[in-house]
Amino acid sequence: MRPGTEQEVAEIVRAAEGPLRIVGGGTRGIGRCAGAVLETCGLAGIRLYEPGALTLVAGAGTRLADVEAALAAQGQRLPFEVPDLRGLLGRGGCSTLGGVVASNASGPRRVQAGACRDSLIGVRFVDGTGAVVKNGGRVMKNVTGYDLVKLLAGSHGTLGVLTEVAFKLLPVPEDEVTLMLSGVSAERAVAAMAAALGSPFEVSGAAHWPGRGTFLRIEGFAASVAYRAGRLAALLAPFGAVEQVAGPWRSIRDVEPFQGREGDVWRVLVKPSEAPGVAVRSGGEVLIDWGGGLVWVLVEPGCDLRARIGPLAGHATLVRGGEAGDLPVFPPEPAAVAALSRGLRARFDPRGLFNPGLMA
Amino acid sequence: MDMPTPDAGILARKDRIVARLQAVLPADAVVHDPAETRAYECDALTAYRCPPLAAVLPRTTAEVSAVLTICHEEGVPVVPRGSGTSLAGGALPTADCVILGIARMNRVLETDYANRLIRVQAGRTNLSVTGAVEADGFFYAPDPSSQLACAIAGNIGMNSGGAHCLKYGVTTNNLLGVTMVLMDGTVVEIGGACSDAPGLDLLGVICGSEGQLGVVTEATLRILPKPEGARPVLMGFTSNEVAGACVSDIIRAGILPVAIEFMDRPCIRATEAFAHAGYPDCEALLIVEVEGSAAEIDDQLARIVRIARRHDPVELRESRSEEESRRIWLGRKSAFGAMGQINDYMCLDGTIPVTELPRVLRRIAEMATAAGLEVANVFHAGDGNMHPLILFDANKPGDLERCEALGAEILKLCVEVGGCLTGEHGVGIEKRDLMTVQFAPADLEAQMRVKDVFDPKWLLNPAKVFPLDASRGRRAG
Numbered sequence: 001m002r003p004g005t006e007q008e009v010a011e012i013v014r015a016a017e018g019p020l021r022i023v024g025g026g027t028r029g030i031g032r033c034a035g036a037v038l039e040t041c042g043l044a045g046i047r048l049y050e051p052g053a054l055t056l057v058a059g060a061g062t063r064l065a066d067v068e069a070a071l072a073a074q075g076q077r078l079p080f081e082v083p084d085l086r087g088l089l090g091r092g093g094c095s096t097l098g099g100v101v102a103s104n105a106s107g108p109r110r111v112q113a114g115a116c117r118d119s120l121i122g123v124r125f126v127d128g129t130g131a132v133v134k135n136g137g138r139v140m141k142n143v144t145g146y147d148l149v150k151l152l153a154g155s156h157g158t159l160g161v162l163t164e165v166a167f168k169l170l171p172v173p174e175d176e177v178t179l180m181l182s183g184v185s186a187e188r189a190v191a192a193m194a195a196a197l198g199s200p201f202e203v204s205g206a207a208h209w210p211g212r213g214t215f216l217r218i219e220g221f222a223a224s225v226a227y228r229a230g231r232l233a234a235l236l237a238p239f240g241a242v243e244q245v246a247g248p249w250r251s252i253r254d255v256e257p258f259q260g261r262e263g264d265v266w267r268v269l270v271k272p273s274e275a276p277g278v279a280v281r282s283g284g285e286v287l288i289d290w291g292g293g294l295v296w297v298l299v300e301p302g303c304d305l306r307a308r309i310g311p312l313a314g315h316a317t318l319v320r321g322g323e324a325g326d327l328p329v330f331p332p333e334p335a336a337v338a339a340l341s342r343g344l345r346a347r348f349d350p351r352g353l354f355n356p357g358l359m360a
Numbered sequence: 361m362d363m364p365t366p367d368a369g370i371l372a373r374k375d376r377i378v379a380r381l382q383a384v385l386p387a388d389a390v391v392h393d394p395a396e397t398r399a400y401e402c403d404a405l406t407a408y409r410c411p412p413l414a415a416v417l418p419r420t421t422a423e424v425s426a427v428l429t430i431c432h433e434e435g436v437p438v439v440p441r442g443s444g445t446s447l448a449g450g451a452l453p454t455a456d457c458v459i460l461g462i463a464r465m466n467r468v469l470e471t472d473y474a475n476r477l478i479r480v481q482a483g484r485t486n487l488s489v490t491g492a493v494e495a496d497g498f499f500y501a502p503d504p505s506s507q508l509a510c511a512i513a514g515n516i517g518m519n520s521g522g523a524h525c526l527k528y529g530v531t532t533n534n535l536l537g538v539t540m541v542l543m544d545g546t547v548v549e550i551g552g553a554c555s556d557a558p559g560l561d562l563l564g565v566i567c568g569s570e571g572q573l574g575v576v577t578e579a580t581l582r583i584l585p586k587p588e589g590a591r592p593v594l595m596g597f598t599s600n601e602v603a604g605a606c607v608s609d610i611i612r613a614g615i616l617p618v619a620i621e622f623m624d625r626p627c628i629r630a631t632e633a634f635a636h637a638g639y640p641d642c643e644a645l646l647i648v649e650v651e652g653s654a655a656e657i658d659d660q661l662a663r664i665v666r667i668a669r670r671h672d673p674v675e676l677r678e679s680r681s682e683e684e685s686r687r688i689w690l691g692r693k694s695a696f697g698a699m700g701q702i703n704d705y706m707c708l709d710g711t712i713p714v715t716e717l718p719r720v721l722r723r724i725a726e727m728a729t730a731a732g733l734e735v736a737n738v739f740h741a742g743d744g745n746m747h748p749l750i751l752f753d754a755n756k757p758g759d760l761e762r763c764e765a766l767g768a769e770i771l772k773l774c775v776e777v778g779g780c781l782t783g784e785h786g787v788g789i790e791k792r793d794l795m796t797v798q799f800a801p802a803d804l805e806a807q808m809r810v811k812d813v814f815d816p817k818w819l820l821n822p823a824k825v826f827p828l829d830a831s832r833g834r835r836a837g
Contacts, residue, residue, distance in 0.1 A: 033518065052608035053714040053744070075614060095374040104556060116554050118533045125730060131802040138713040140744040141530065141783035143519045143568050143827065144791070144798055150564020154556070171614035194474045198498075200585045221614075221663075224656045271553035273474045293555050314554045330558050336548045341560045343813035348806070359559065 004042040006083040006124065006132055006163040012038060015182060016132030024061065024099030027092075028085045029154070030319050031329040033357040038222040040098050041269065043163050046070055048138065054169045055138050055240045060098030061164040067097060070168060079170040079306075080116050081107030081249075087259040089320055098162040104154030108205040108217070111290050113170065117153035122166030123161070125152060128349030133160065140168045151344070157355045159348040173219040177229040178247030179206070181214040184240050186288065187276040189214040192239040193291040194272065199235055202268035206291040207252045219246050257287055258298045264321030266305045268295040270314030281309045291298065306331065330359050361789055364455035364823050366821035370413065370436055377434055378414055381458070384426035389464075391415040400441065400459045404506075405449040405790055408761060409790060410550040412439065412453035419464050421539055421547060421577040428575065429545030429546065431458055431836065435836065437819050438543070440571035442483065442514030445506040446709060448788025450518060450570050454823060460575055469578065477536055479582050482513035482576045486520075487579060498583040501528035504784065505696070513576050519568030523783035526742035527618045527651075528584070530784065539578035540566065543815045546669050552580055566812055570786055571821045573814035575813055582597040587651035588620065592660050592690045595668045596675035600624060602731045603644035604717035606671045609740045611714070616661055620742035621647040621692050624721065627699075627749070628691070632672035634698035637691030640644035640675040646741065647692055695738045696749070703734075706763050709775030711783035714744045720777060724748055724770055731766040746774065772797050787825045795827055804830050 003009045019035030041129050043061035057358050072079050082105050106115040122136035135148035136237040181192055191210035196203045196216050205217030218228045233242045270278055272292030279286040285300035299305055306316050315331040362656035378392045391397055392414040401409040418424045431438050441451040443459045453459055465481035471493055480489055486507040504510055521530040537551030549562040566573055597603040623645045625671055632639050650660040651677040659680050668676060679685040698706045712720050728735040739746040748770055753761035771781050775798045781791045808826060822835045
């Protein structure tokens with residue numbers, strides 16, 4: 001099914017007699033679920049773009065690439081540096097805004113500009129009863145009623161079918177510089193990144209790629225970038241040799257080191273200072289982003305990484321692999337929290353139509 | 361503004377309810393004498409007052425849980441209260457409710473610079489969060505103008521903003537986790553030290569839920585390194601349109617100031633008479649502040665000044681020292697006080713798309729003239745969050761009603777041009793009955809379903825946010 005309007009989505013949901021699997025571009029969805037496929041790519045088109053107000057409203061099925069091109073033409077961008085996971089997951093197709101929102105997809109700039117959910121300012125969606133619901137809007141400061149915008153971000157299509165999304169934007173900076181620190185351990189790298197992120201020099205990327213280096217990015221007006229890069233290099237000097245390099249941010253964003261490699265891929269979110277411990281205990285290969293807050297792990301197929309890492313101030317999600325096994329893709333929640341999540345899902349989708357089995 | 365009729369059964373059981381609360385709390389933590397409960401009869405929306413049945417002042421999460429368990433069993437509504445600075449009536453009691461004040465829970469529990477976070481009890485004031493970390497070069501970004509007094513719990517309840525949101529976001533963008541007690545006494549931990557936990561974003565919907573989903577007792581907040589410096593430039597223009605166009609051009613040029621504040625002529629004149637900040641006598645005034653090292657500030661201010669010159673400013677005053685910065689901010693920071701000297705005032709909080717600024721200001725002036733009331737505008741222009749101040753005389757019969765009617769018209773206008781009723785103050789009771797202007801029944805139904813899950817009996821702050829007609833059948837009474 002490929003509805004072309006919000007009304008058609010509502011009719012499909014009302015008429016549905018069994019589970020629906022909601023798909024944007026099919027480039028980044030994770031987890032297993034069955035159901036008749038409901039594609040949102042027909043809900044495409046930029047509805048409003050005001051460069052002077054830094055806001056964009058578009059249909060949920062709009063291709064990410066189209067939006068990025070329209071913004072680039074005005075010297076603006078989505079702030080949260082959307083990852084392209086096709087290489088990692090071995091997928092084709094074109095990513096849509098709805099899929100970006102449903103998975104709260106956020107790249108290296110998350111450390112400075114926040115996640116997808118922080119830039120999302122409005123949604124329209126069809127709930128499990130077939131009702132059209134709007135929340136938020138097109139202004140960046142809005143506390144009118146409950147913030148369902150955040151609730152829908154990262155809900156993986158379990159609460160409703162997104163039909164329209166609105167974002168606040170940022171200007172593309174004039175200049176960008178990346179500093180690389182060579183030959184440091186994960187532990188020293190995370191300490192160096194903490195020092196950098198705790199400095200006033202507005203670091204917009206902080207990642208550790210074992211074997212390649214530790215990378216720190218600064219963006220802004222040219223003179224300001226030069227000044228801050230100089231100060232940051234001095235700050236990093238005690239950790240090792242520092243040089244300016246072309247930033248491998250796209251490779252880090254898209255988890256390039258694990259593309260096309262055998263093994264399961266896990267996405268582990270932790271308190272940044274715990275990243276080195278996770279790296280060691282995982283027994284696998286890692287790529288550390290967000291100053292330590294995000295650890296990508298490549299391990300042998302079927303490995304229960306959660307059990308191997310042990311107690312953790314964080315969460316491990318199985319992003320690739322485990323098709324045959326019975327490991328839950330999403331990390332289990334504490335009982336009281338799980339009860340609230342279950343309750344919300346039952347209220348928004350009382351017939352259990354949307355992506356059953358996902359996030360459960 | 362209507363409130364539900366108090367439950368006579370609860371009023372009749374006051375002694376028993378108070379006795380049960382006293383059994384689980386220290387003697388000084390239960391306030392029930394009518395002479396003393398009056399201290400809790402209102403918040404900063406002082407036009408509406410009602411003493412509660414009782415007020416409790418717990419010191420621990422366990423005590424909060426004990427109080428809520430009792431109130432849940434007794435079917436008593438609970439109104440959470442931080443410091444009582446809500447401008448929307450978020451902490452206004454009903455006669456049959458227990459006020460749960462968490463001002464005594466104000467300790468810092470943990471500071472962690474390596475992970476750039478602080479964990480505090482939620483009764484701690486906003487400014488004292490920054491106070492706890494500034495010696496080490498950090499700060500907590502959201503800065504509502506009541507920050508000296510307002511509590512983090514209230515900030516979370518209302519998703520509070522401030523003058524620096526354009527760069528740093530509002531409370532929800534700086535909140536990492538909460539410890540929260542549900543109405544039935546269950547303690548839940550949501551979020552924490554790591555970003556973007558998988559699972560539904562419960563933290564996102566809790567922030568801004570106006571104390572209707574649970575009582576937040578502890579919060580983990582993101583702290584940021586302090587910038588090297590900050591300096592403003594003041595610009596005067598001959599019309600609101602020109603000032604609005606200048607704001608748009610600054611944003612288009614790729615500059616991201618930390619604040620862009622806008623004042624119109626009535627506001628400039630009033631503050632000048634009050635604070636003598638040396639502002640030019642013009643139609644519209646902008647204060648734009650940027651951050652960084654001295655050289656970075658010079659560079660950004662030069663870019664801003666170049667843009668401003670294209671709009672023929674009547675005044676351009678770039679701060680070159682702390683003293684000059686202080687004088688530029690002096691008038692803006694005393695704007696509300698200056699208005700208070702002239703008359704009573706009502707402060708609105710609608711947000712509009714920045715591009716609609718000139719049109720909306722023109723319409724507000726026309727509506728004010730028609731209503732025979734004066735309106736002064738001071739607001740955060742970068743993010744479109746308006747603060748029209750309607751002057752009225754509370755002692756003059758009918759004036760408050762006329763003022764409220766004009767306020768409602770202005771907020772409807774904000775929604776009509778693509779904005780919203782409230783940008784940072786919250787709905788409370790003040791905007792409750794206007795919610796249907798912005799939301800269709802299905803939109804409100806979806807929001808109320810969230811409350812059904814967290815608070816099935818609708819006992820937490822039940823008469824707020826949603827029009828009473830819409831929530832009837834869910835609420836008792």
